[in-house]
Each structure stands twice: as structure tokens, then as C-alpha cells.
Amino acid sequence: MSDILKELAAILEARKSESPDSSYVASLYAKPDKMLEKIGEEAVETIIAAKNEDREQIIYETADLWFHSMVMLAQKGLSPDDVLNELARRFGVSGHDEKASRK
Ligand SMILES: N=c1c2ncn([C@@H]3O[C@H](COP(=O)(O)OP(=O)(O)OP(=O)(O)O)[C@@H](O)[C@H]3O)c2ncn1[C@@H]1O[C@H](COP(=O)(O)O)[C@@H](O)[C@H]1O
Numbered sequence: 001m002s003d004i005l006k007e008l009a010a011i012l013e014a015r016k017s018e019s020p021d022s023s024y025v026a027s028l029y030a031k032p033d034k035m036l037e038k039i040g041e042e043a044v045e046t047i048i049a050a051k052n053e054d055r056e057q058i059i060y061e062t063a064d065l066w067f068h069s070m071v072m073l074a075q076k077g078l079s080p081d082d083v084l085n086e087l088a089r090r091f092g093v094s095g096h097d098e099k100a101s102r103k
Pocket of ligand 1 (some may be wrong): 008011015023024025026063064067
């Protein structure tokens with residue numbers, strides 16, 4: 001897993017034990033419906049950016065989309081490695097080199 005994804009996943013995990021008013025991520029864990037709505041919202045914003053051929057906005061909105069998807073994965077007890085392993089499996093390789101949280 002990239003260092004960025006690994007570090008962000010560790011921060012998201014740590015936020016689980018913090019109070020909802022202490023941070024944005026902690027507030028999303030307390031409101032699962034809002035967390036899921038954010039994924040939809042960011043997906044729509046990514047589509048609009050792509051339709052507008054706005055490369056900077058595509059990157060910005062995709063980062064928002066990946067971020068909120070990672071919050072959802074963390075909330076479900078999953079990690080980015082679980083998704084990377086699935087992508088690797090589709091490539092026909094044996095799996096990502098780091099152990100996933102789900103087997
Ligand atoms: N990568 C991110 C990140 N990307 C996006 N966002 C937040 O996601 C939200 C995106 O929502 P929108 O684009 O709709 O913007 P908005 O209008 O401000 O949001 P709303 O009012 O609609 O909720 C914003 O509040 C951004 O601040 C993020 N918030 C946090 N992180 C990372 O998560 C870590 C933990 O964050 P905290 O829990 O806030 O400390 C941080 O250290 C960062 O590394």
C-alpha cells in the first residue's frame with residue numbers, strides 16, 4: 001500500500017476512539033448516513049469535473065471521493081489493502097504484498 005494510504009488509514013482508525021465533535025472524520029463515524037451520502041456527493045462532483053474536462057478539479061474531487069470511501073472502509077473494518085488485493089486479483093496476480101485486514 002502506498003505510504004499515503006497507509007498513513008491516512010492509520011489516522012482514520014485512530015479517529016474511531018475520538019469524540020464526534022473532535023474532528024471531521026470522527027463526526028462522520030457518528031453519522032453513517034451522512035458518511036455514505038458524502039460518497040455519492042463526491043462521486044457526482046467527480047463526474048461533473050470529468051464532463052467539464054477540468055483536470056485539476058478531477059484530481060481534487062477524486063481525492064475527496066477516495067477519502068470518503070476510505071472512511072467508509074474503515075468504518076466497516078476494511079482497509080485500502082482489501083481493495084488493492086481485489087484489484088490485484090483481477091489482474092491475475094496472487095495478491096497484494098501486504099496482509100489485508102479481511103481474509
Ligand atoms: N483527506 C482528508 C479530506 N479530504 C476531504 N476532507 C473533508 O471532506 C469535506 C468535503 O466536503 P465538501 O467538498 O462537500 O466540502 P464542504 O462543503 O466543506 O463539506 P460539507 O459542509 O458539505 O460537509 C471537507 O470538509 C473536507 O475538509 C478531508 N478531511 C480530512 N482528510 C484527512 O483526514 C485526516 C483526519 O481528518 P480530521 O478527522 O478532520 O482531523 C486529516 O489529517 C486529513 O489527512
